Structure formats: structure tokens, C-alpha cells
Amino acid sequence: MSEAVYVPVPSPTATFEEHDAVLRVTSPQDGALELRVDEGFVFARYLSREPQHWISVSPASISAFFAQNSPVGTFLRRQGVSLLQQLLVDCSSLPGDTTVSQV
Amino acid sequence: MTGPDGDTMPHNSLSPEAEAFVRAVGAASNLPMFVQNVRAIGQVASNLEARVALLEKAIVQDVSLTAKVLKIANAMTGTPGGDPSNRQQITSVKQAIMLLGYDRVHYLSSATSVFRQIEQDSPAVKDLLVESVLAANHGLQLSLAAGWAKPELAYLCGLFRRLGEVLVACYRPQQYLEWLERSRLEKTPREGDEAAVLSFTFEEVGVALARRWGMPPDVARTMRPYRGVSDGDPTLHMITQCSAEVTRAQFGAVSSGNDEALAALRADWAHRLSLSVQEIADLQEAVMREAGPTLRAMRVDVDTWVRGRRDLQAAARVRREQHTAGAGDSDTEAESLARLGEELTSREDDTVTEARLRTAVRALVERRQDTAAPNDVGLVTQATLRAAHEAGFERGVLGISSEDFKFVRGRVGFGQGSTELVRNFVVRPSATFGPVGAALQSRTDLFVQLTGADAKLYGRDRLVREFNPSQFVLLPLGLEDRLLGCLYFDSIHESIEATDTARRLMQHLRDQLVAAFARHRNSAGGPTAANGA
Numbered sequence: 001m002s003e004a005v006y007v008p009v010p011s012p013t014a015t016f017e018e019h020d021a022v023l024r025v026t027s028p029q030d031g032a033l034e035l036r037v038d039e040g041f042v043f044a045r046y047l048s049r050e051p052q053h054w055i056s057v058s059p060a061s062i063s064a065f066f067a068q069n070s071p072v073g074t075f076l077r078r079q080g081v082s083l084l085q086q087l088l089v090d091c092s093s094l095p096g097d098t099t100v101s102q103v
Numbered sequence: 104m105t106g107p108d109g110d111t112m113p114h115n116s117l118s119p120e121a122e123a124f125v126r127a128v129g130a131a132s133n134l135p136m137f138v139q140n141v142r143a144i145g146q147v148a149s150n151l152e153a154r155v156a157l158l159e160k161a162i163v164q165d166v167s168l169t170a171k172v173l174k175i176a177n178a179m180t181g182t183p184g185g186d187p188s189n190r191q192q193i194t195s196v197k198q199a200i201m202l203l204g205y206d207r208v209h210y211l212s213s214a215t216s217v218f219r220q221i222e223q224d225s226p227a228v229k230d231l232l233v234e235s236v237l238a239a240n241h242g243l244q245l246s247l248a249a250g251w252a253k254p255e256l257a258y259l260c261g262l263f264r265r266l267g268e269v270l271v272a273c274y275r276p277q278q279y280l281e282w283l284e285r286s287r288l289e290k291t292p293r294e295g296d297e298a299a300v301l302s303f304t305f306e307e308v309g310v311a312l313a314r315r316w317g318m319p320p321d322v323a324r325t326m327r328p329y330r331g332v333s334d335g336d337p338t339l340h341m342i343t344q345c346s347a348e349v350t351r352a353q354f355g356a357v358s359s360g361n362d363e364a365l366a367a368l369r370a371d372w373a374h375r376l377s378l379s380v381q382e383i384a385d386l387q388e389a390v391m392r393e394a395g396p397t398l399r400a401m402r403v404d405v406d407t408w409v410r411g412r413r414d415l416q417a418a419a420r421v422r423r424e425q426h427t428a429g430a431g432d433s434d435t436e437a438e439s440l441a442r443l444g445e446e447l448t449s450r451e452d453d454t455v456t457e458a459r460l461r462t463a464v465r466a467l468v469e470r471r472q473d474t475a476a477p478n479d480v481g482l483v484t485q486a487t488l489r490a491a492h493e494a495g496f497e498r499g500v501l502g503i504s505s506e507d508f509k510f511v512r513g514r515v516g517f518g519q520g521s522t523e524l525v526r527n528f529v530v531r532p533s534a535t536f537g538p539v540g541a542a543l544q545s546r547t548d549l550f551v552q553l554t555g556a557d558a559k560l561y562g563r564d565r566l567v568r569e570f571n572p573s574q575f576v577l578l579p580l581g582l583e584d585r586l587l588g589c590l591y592f593d594s595i596h597e598s599i600e601a602t603d604t605a606r607r608l609m610q611h612l613r614d615q616l617v618a619a620f621a622r623h624r625n626s627a628g629g630p631t632a633a634n635g636a
Contacts, residue, residue: 038175040400041214043207053204060317066259067319073255077243080396084232084262087316088221088273089214091129 004058004090007033007044009068016071023075035072040082059087117311121303125311128270137161137168137216141209155205159196168212172199175211179203225276226509227283227356229535231269233403234354235262240394241346244386249376251338260325260343263318267309267326271301284584286357287419294328345372354412403535411534411541418545440472443611456494456600460608463490467615478626483619487590487612488517495599496576496592500528503588511543511588530566532586537564542577543589548610549577550601574599578613582621590616
């Protein structure tokens with residue numbers, strides 16, 4: 001399975017826009033980022049970086065959105081994120097200690 | 104569940120057994136072939152075009168994966184409120200990969216394949232995931248009601264509260280089921296009891312893995328049962344513990360399973376959290392509503408699942424009572440057969456169906472009473488199916504559990520198209536399979552007329568849709584804690600009068616077959632001997 005990306009929790013100055021099933025987060029540090037949930041799994045893409053393809057977000061990263069009570073966590077939950085399922089899939093299909101991206 | 108006296112394990116020490124388990128998680132030793140194939144794509148194909156072609160080739164070999172990928176892609180092309188006639192239809196996997204992106208399709212198809220294997224190998228996992236999602240949403244709603252500042256963190260802690268148990272169910276499915284069966288017989292199971300089977304606790308391995316995976320410290324902290332003190336924010340700890348306990352009492356496979364216990368639990372936590380009992384009870388509607396999107400993503404029909412859990416708890420209660428009563432029961436098989444024989448004497452007010460069933464059951468009971476008669480499972484099976492046929496059922500199947508008890512498959516049948524019926528009779532004894540699977544899981548007998556509310560409920564079941572009966576009977580064959588299989592009888596045209604007496608006689612009929620399997624097993628000396636009978 002392709003490596004999951006760690007997306008930092010947006011800073012308090014970030015702005016959030018919802019477009020249908022996509023959340024666009026814009027912050028001065030990281031530029032624009034989009035997040036979406038497909039089948040309970042979370043994907044992200046940076047609009048300011050190439051290539052702009054969707055890549056899965058690590059469970060540790062998703063946990064951090066919730067832990068810091070970020071609006072991203074609320075958005076993912078309402079879109080049907082299935083974090084525990086994603087954790088099981090990731091830790092079952094990636095080898096050894098690299099199972100889940102570390103914080 | 105109640106916690107044991109005293110404190111929990113030391114925070115940083117793991118027993119050798121727990122250490123071994125923690126190391127085994129994520130060993131990725133048994134990946135589905137699909138995942139093994141697509142993992143190698145990056146190594147054998149250097150450019151994106153070649154990788155897309157290989158991924159497409161791997162996906163199209165799996166019909167359900169292909170359908171899923173196309174469905175996601177087509178959902179992407181539809182814009183809410185847009186003109187449906189302008190919608191681009193995605194008809195090939197290649198188009199879907201181009202639209203969604205290689206990495207996304209690679210991940211989604213691999214994840215689907217991995218989770219399908221987890222569900223197959225570890226049937227309890229999905230139910231635990233559903234319970235965890237409900238506990239998480241309970242935590243969220245409770246923190247809002249209590250005015251606690253971080254509801255999303257409460258959601259996260261509720262979600263991971265039983266992580267250790269989920270992982271054990273996933274990686275040690277047999278041991279987990281063994282613990283579950285033991286616990287179902289206990290009146291008040293306690294957190295930590297699982298150590299008797301596993302040599303470690305869910306809490307130990309859950310905390311260790313949460314730390315290893317970089318989960319927030321509050322998640323690891325609140326995995327420990329709250330016992331009046333907390334080494335962090337006590338409100339978050341109480342919210343998490345309350346949500347786990349209330350959800351388990353409502354839906355857990357191991358639960359006291361009665362309304363009084365749930366009310367007492369809510370009263371206890373209401374007092375600690377300075378809320379009213381009603382405020383906690385009122386959260387439930389929002390919990391189910393907010394859990395909806397995630398449960399839909401997991402392909403869980405909430406109504407069916409909840410009904411399945413209630414049936415499971417009811418069946419566990421009965422078995423617990425039987426177990427308790429059985430401890431002091433000196434009744435012999437001969438005595439109970441004699442009593443049954445008296446019940447089976449002919450009655451003048453019997454309907455035709457009842458009289459035929461009574462005769463058939465009596466013959467089987469008399470055969471059991473004859474100690475010189477050999478035990479012949481084949482003969483009893485034939486007699487059972489014949490009795491159902493004579494009682495008016497047009498078709499019937501004896502289903503037998505696979506060796507790993509994950510599926511019940513048709514073995515012998517009668518009636519029109521019986522060969523096809525036997526071939527197509529495949530049920531997974533799980534609530535996630537549908538109402539018939541739920542009934543097998545909870546060992547519930549079904550006598551269903553496909554009219555009114557039952558038509559709505561059972562009409563959704565895949566098996567019922569396929570067989571399309573006007574009425575059917577499903578009788579699970581349970582022996583001790585195992586599901587040996589089931590009897591399925593149905594009728595398409597004729598209506599069979601289903602009196603209470605007829606139902607009881609059919610259950611007696613089933614019991615004679617189970618007794619034959621039990622004697623066969625005892626003489627063959629193995630728990631799966633029924634499969635070979």
C-alpha cells in the first residue's frame with residue numbers, strides 16, 4: 001500500500017472552506033490543502049505542490065485533528081471517517097514498525 | 104463491566120506474552136493475494152502509464168472491487184444540484200484511475216481487500232468497530248451535554264477505548280472467541296478477566312500499541328478504567344469510561360443486557376458528571392444520528408445490526424440461565440426423553456400438520472430411547488427433512504458450518520430445485536450479513552411469513568431475496584457454544600398453518616438432529632465431527 005502522509009494540524013490562523021465533500025484549508029505556512037473522505041478513508045492533496053494527487057493520510061495525523069479539537073476533525077467525522085478501520089488496514093498491510101506514520 | 108479492585112498494571116512494563124502480541128501486530132504475514140500483487144507494481148513498472156495498466160489488470164479480476172472503484176468514480180463525477188444529463192459516466196477501471204488518481208485507487212482497492220480478509224478471518228471485529236464508533240459518538244454528545252471543551256477529543260478517546268480488544272479480536276480470533284464464550288456465561292464479567300485466556304489484558308496491549316503508533320497521550324490514558332482518580336483531566340476520563348460502559352451495556356456481546364442495569368449505570372455516571380439521568384438517556388438519538396455517516400461508510404445497516412445485537416444478548420441471557428441452572432441439575436437424558444415422549448402422545452385436536460410432525464418426532468425420540476439402535480446421523484437427517492416435507496414445506500435444506508465456522512453451506516435438500524437450493528444456500532452467521540445471519544449468530548429460531556413488517560425486514564436479506572419464499576422457517580443447530588449448521592424450510596405457493604404447537608414440534612425435531620450430531624461427535628471425538636457427518 002502506498003505510504004500515508006502526515007498532515008500537520010492547521011494553525012489557528014488557517015481558513016476553512018467546504019466544497020461538497022472536500023475541505024480546503026489555507027494557511028500562510030503550508031499554502032492550500034484539500035482533504036476528503038472516501039469509503040471512510042481520508043485523503044489529502046497540497047494544491048501548492050506537484051504532483052497534486054490525492055494520497056492517504058496517516059491515522060496518527062487524523063488522530064491529531066481530533067485530539068486538538070480541530071475543525072478538520074469535525075469535517076472528517078461528518079463525512080464518515082472510519083479511523084479505527086483505517087488503522088487496522090494500515091497496520092495489517094504495512095510491515096513492522098512502519099505500520100503507522102509516527103507523530 | 105466492573106473493574107477489579109486495586110490499580111492497573113504498571114504503566115511501562117509488559118508481560119512477555121503481551122510483548123509477543125504487540126510485536127505480532129503489523130507483521131503483515133498473511134496479506135491477501137491482491138495486495139501482494141499491487142504492492143509489487145511500483146517495483147516492476149517504472150512509469151505511471153505502466154503502473155495504471157497493472158493496477159487496472161489486478162482490479163478487473165475482482166468483480167466486487169471493480170464495482171466499488173467504478174461506484175466511487177461515478178459518485179465523483181456527479182455534482183450535487185448539477186444537471187444529471189451532463190454527468191460523465193465512468194465505465195472502465197482505467198477511466199476511474201485517471202479520474203481518482205493512481206494512489207487513491209491503489210489505497211482504496213488494497214484497503215477493501217485487506218478489510219475483507221479481516222472480516223473473514225475475524226468475524227467479531229466488525230461488531231467491535233461498530234460498538235467503538237457508537238461509544239465515540241456517545242463521548243462526543245456527553246461532552247457537549249457536560250459542557251466539556253473538547254468534544255472531538257472525547258470522540259477520539261471513545262473510539263480507541265477498546266483498541267486492545269479490537270486488535271486481539273483481529274489477531275487472535277480463536278482466543279478472543281473463547282474468552283467471549285466464557286464471559287457470556289458470567290453474570291458480571293470484569294475488565295481484565297481476559298488475562299485468564301490470553302495471559303495479558305486488552306488494556307496492556309492497547310496502551311502499548313497506542314504509544315507505539317504515536318496516539319495522543321489522552322487516548323492511552325483513558326484506555327485505563329476510571330476508578331475515581333485520574334492522572335490527567337478527570338472529566339475526559341469519566342466521559343470516556345461512561346461512554347464505553349453505556350455502549351457495552353446496550354450493544355455489547357458481553358453484557359448484563361437488561362434495562363435495569365443500563366438505568367443503574369446511567370444513574371451512577373449522571374451523578375459523577377453532574378447531569379440528570381434523563382440528560383444521559385436523551386443523548387442516544389443524537390449518538391445514532393451522528394454515527395450514521397461512518398456506519399454507512401462501513402456498510403452497516405444500523406437497524407439490522409441493533410436488532411442482531413439485541414437477539415444476541417437475549418440468547419446469551421438464556422444460555423447463562425441454563426448454565427447456572429444446569430450446575431445443580433441432576434436430570435438425565437433418559438428422564439428428559441421420557442418426559443418428551445409423554446408430551447408427544449397423539450392429541451385429538453392436532454391439525455394435520457401437527458399430527459404429522461408429532462409422529463415424526465416421536466419416532467426419532469423412540470429411536471434415541473432404544474439403546475440398542477445405532478446412531479445414524481444420515482437416517483435422522485432424512486427423517487427430519489421428510490417430516491418437514493410432509494408438514495407442507497415445499498423445499499428445505501440442511502446447512503452445515505464450514506470447518507472454521509465462518510459460513511453455513513447447504514448440504515442436503517428436498518423439494519423442487521433442491522440441487523440449486525443446496526448450492527446457493529450460503530449464509531455467514533453474522534448480523535452484518537443480514538437478518539438471517541443475525542438469527543444464526545444469536546441462535547434465534549425464525550418462523551416468518553413474508554407479509555407486513557416481516558416482508559420489509561426479511562425482504563432485504565440477500566438469501567431471502569434470492570429464494571423468494573412466501574414463508575420460511577430457520578432453525579439453528581447449536582451444540583454447546585458452536586453453531587453446527589441450520590435447517591431451512593420454505594414454501595413458495597402453499598401457506599402452512601404455523602401454530603405454537605407446530606413450532607414447538609419443529610424445534611423438537613431439530614433437537615433430535617442436534618442430539619444425533621452430538622452422539623456422532625462424541626463417538627468420533629472431535630468438535631467438527633458434524634462437518635463430516
